[in-house]
Each structure stands twice: as C-alpha cells, then as structure tokens.
Amino acid sequence: MKIKFTKKRLIYNLVLSILYLTIGLEGIIYQENIRWTKYGMLSLGILYLTNSLYELKYQYLSIENGILRKNMILGFTKKINLNDIIQIKVFTDEYTLITKTNKIKIHTEIIDPKSLSELKRILSKLDLPPDKTPFQNTTIE
Known part of the structure; x- marks a missing residue:
C-alpha cells in the first residue's frame, strides 16, 4: 500500500x-x-x-509485508519493520517511529488526507503500551 x-x-x-x-x-x-x-x-x-x-x-511511504519504507531519491530510502516499533511520538505535524536501533520521521503535512487516515489506522493497530502511542484511545476507521 x-x-x-x-x-x-x-x-x-x-x-x-x-x-x-x-x-x-x-x-x-x-x-x-x-x-x-x-x-x-x-x-x-x-x-x-x-x-x-x-x-x-x-509516493511518500510504502507499506508491504509489515515493512514501512520512506521513499527518497538517490538511494536514501529508509525502512522500518512495523513489529519492531517500540514507541510513536507525535509533535505538531510529525510522527516519529522509534525502534531499538532506528528512527523515522514522517511529516504529515505532505501526506494526502485519505492516505493519512489510512496511516493512522495502521499505526493504531500496532501492539504498543498506552504510554508509547498517541493512538491508544482513538478509533480510526
């Protein structure tokens, strides 16, 4: 996707x-x-x-087989396994996905609104403790 x-x-x-x-x-x-x-x-x-x-x-991000890839030109593509995420931080228009070894920042202001709701839905389904995710008390359709 x-x-x-x-x-x-x-x-x-x-x-x-x-x-x-x-x-x-x-x-x-x-x-x-x-x-x-x-x-x-x-x-x-x-x-x-x-x-x-x-x-x-x-496009901006690709999610396939549980791997989120931030597409950037010239081979600077970053990948992160969704199962390895230990924390999601939100600051204004930016999500930071953190693993033990890696960190990816996602700028939400450049994402299409329909795609942003899909991204929120995917991130809300991750099995994270309530204090490690901003999506704990939200239901996203």
Whole structure:
C-alpha cells in the first residue's frame, strides 16, 4: 500500500521544474553570451523534474509485508519493520517511529488526507503500551 503525497506538493514540484527548465533553456538558446547560471538553472530543472517523477511514481511511504519504507531519491530510502516499533511520538505535524536501533520521521503535512487516515489506522493497530502511542484511545476507521 502507498501513502501518497498531497496533489499540491506534486503539482508544485512539477511546475517549479518546468520553470527552471524554461529559464535555463531560454538563456542557452536565445542569448549570445551564455552564463554559467543558465546551465545551473537547466541542471536544477532536470533535478527537480527527476525528483517530481520519482515522487509521482513511488509516493511518500510504502507499506508491504509489515515493512514501512520512506521513499527518497538517490538511494536514501529508509525502512522500518512495523513489529519492531517500540514507541510513536507525535509533535505538531510529525510522527516519529522509534525502534531499538532506528528512527523515522514522517511529516504529515505532505501526506494526502485519505492516505493519512489510512496511516493512522495502521499505526493504531500496532501492539504498543498506552504510554508509547498517541493512538491508544482513538478509533480510526
């Protein structure tokens, strides 16, 4: 199952990448004296486009076979086994999932509302002591 980004984030990153690509290409194609900044803008546009396509395909989180994976580009993907979680901390718009050896922060403001309720449902089903989870007294459908 995938926990998706908000559409606003995906569209914003795509528009930003097109803007950088347009500025970079315009500077390279139409100006006589090409500056290094135009190549920088073009490179930044390519990086943003790559990141946008990656986020569109893989989304924010994946949960399969009891393993939660935070998808990040360039191989910086983090994994955590849901059964190994010993504590869940909530601070404003952030969940911190803690195991004995690992810690993953999940930023909830960039998660689609439907996916966020699904994530809360999954986290509420974990067998944790009441003082180690914020989902103890809540019923999430």
